[in-house]
Amino acid sequence: MTPGRVLLTLLGTLLVGTLMAPTAASAAPPDLTVNAPARVYAGTVAIVTGTTSAPTDAVSLDYRGRGGVWSVVTTALPAADGSYALRIGLDPGTHRLRVVQATGGGTAVRELTIVAGAAPSRASLSGATRVADGKTATLQVRWVTTDGRPVTGSAQLWGRRRSSTTWERRGTFAVRSGVAAVRVRPRVDVSYQVRTPSTPYVRATASGLWTVDNVPPGYVFRRPSGAPAPRIKLPAQPRAKKAGADVTINKISARVWRSMKRRSWHRGCPVGRSSLRLVRTNYFAYDGYRRRGEIVVNKSVAKATRRVFRDLYAAKAPIRSLYRVDRFGWSRRLRGGDDMKSMAAGNSSGFNCRGVVGRPRTRSPHSTGRSIDINTWENPYRSGWGIVPNREWDRRRSPARVVYRSSSHLVVRIMARHGFWWMGSSDWQHFQYRGRGARTLPPPATFLD
Known part of the structure; x- marks a missing residue:
């Protein structure tokens, strides 16, 4: 082999070796x-x-x-x-x-x-546990995922009466960054619950129950030991819906007139339908709650009556009930609405074309619609038939909020302020209008109920 061929052979071997040898970088993909x-x-x-x-x-x-x-x-x-x-x-x-x-x-x-x-989440309620009837309370809502992230979204408030198993949806509200405030106005004791829907990001959940007690905003009457309760028990009148006394004066409707005829009104009465007015008002009942009742009076004293009930409401003066006397039917004995039953129920009333209790052949001043009886069970009347509707309460002087035994009593002063004269010890319950616009009436000594 010539020297030149030997040199070419060596160069070729070196080149192949170089190509086949590993480089400084990895010759294979990384692990x-x-x-x-x-x-x-x-x-x-x-x-x-x-x-x-x-x-x-x-x-x-x-x-x-x-x-x-x-x-x-x-x-x-x-x-x-x-x-x-x-x-x-x-x-x-x-x-x-x-x-x-x-x-x-x-x-x-x-x-x-x-x-x-979707992440699991949890919702919670907190806030007020008691609220006076008619007032609002604020509940605090918190909604987070179980790993602690606040949730933004829509939630629902549900409620049920404490004694009920039926749930009602009370409304939908927005939760932002995990918190919200919800205002409620329960009219009874209510258990609330927040329910959140399922979304692609969070699962549905529900809070525990949060109960808000509805408490009476007024004085709660508690019958003294040994004092008799009314012989007739009336159902509670509807709860007041609007704020304040909300006193309205209306002409006697056909429906009301039908219930009055042959009860509190009959032929021969000194006033007719056109001379009477129906006064509706909110009042504080003996259970401390605001309720709505009605009374019929002469149109000449309707505005004074409205002022009376506005002031009684403002003073939170307790009234047992305020039903029209027609509810108790006709009394042959009194020749008009059955005032004996009305008093036996402790009811307060106005117009009633009838005879005087104990002297039924003498026309009662209630026949003109200018007299009002208030809290009749606790404030008896000394009639010709004896003390009615009971003797026991005639001797009592308390609870002072519901018994009237002095001209300085708040209720007596309110009535007098608007022209209604109090009979005093002869008839604790009776107030007779003597203010502006009153017609000539018999002397006060003959104002027997």
């Missing part, structure tokens, strides 16, 4: 590992971790979108030991991801799937 949760809560950040044998090259996290197109979400340079961490926020659904690392020796790809689902 890449991936760790990721299979499920996370929607709206949170998923963390993908792992290691690589090529810590000098960046690692990327790609997201597979519509049409299978991959896009880079984030990149990171591994630590010196080859560890890395990549973060991605995930909306609800199933997500295809991949971790990619490209090096001089090749590209490593690791695909993974993460499902982002």
Whole structure:
């Protein structure tokens, strides 16, 4: 072999050896590992971790979108030991991801799937536990996921009466950043509950029960030991709906007139339908609650009566009930509405075309509609038939809020302020109008109920 051929052979061997020898960079793709949760809560950040044998090259996290197109979400340079961490926020659904690392020796790809689902949540109620009837109370609402993230969304307030098992939806409200304030106005004791719907981000939940006691805003009458209760028990009148006394004056409707005829009114009465007015008012009942009653009076004293009940309401003066006397039917004995039954129920009333109790052939001043009897059970009348409706209360002087034994009593002073004269010890319950516009009436000494 010539020297020239020997030289060519050596150069070829060296070139092949050089091509086949490993380079300084890796000649193969990096060794890449991936760790990721299979499920996370929607709206949170998923963390993908792992290691690589090529810590000098960046690692990327790609997201597979519509049409299978991959896009880079984030990149990171591994630590010196080859560890890395990549973060991605995930909306609800199933997500295809991949971790990619490209090096001089090749590209490593690791695909993974993460499902982002609704997180469990919890709702709670707190706030007022007692509220006076007619007033409002504020309840505080808190709604968070079980991992402590505040929730923004729509929620519902439900309520049920304490003695009931029936739930009623009271309204829908917005919760922002996990909190809300809800105003309630319960008319009875109510247990409340917040219910939240299921969304792609949170699961439905319901709070525990929060009970708000409805308490009477007025004086609560408690019968003294040994004192008799009314012989006739009446149902409580409807709760007042509007604020204040809300006193209205109306002409006698056809419906009311039908109930009055042959009860509190009959042929021969000194006044007719056109001379009478129906006064409706809110009042504080013996149970302390605001209720709504009605009374018929002469139109000439209707405005004075309205002023009376406004002041009685403002003073929270207790009234047992305020039914029209027609409720008790006709009394042949009194030749009019049955005032004996009305008194036996402790009812307060006005117009009643009848005879005087104890002297039924003498026409009562109630026949003109200018007299009002208030709290008749606790304030008896000394009649020709004896003390009615009971003797026991005639001797009592308390509770002072409901018994009238002095001209300085608040109720007596309110009545007098608006022209209604009090009979005093002869008839604790009776108030006779003597103010402006009153017609000539018999002397006060003959104002027998």
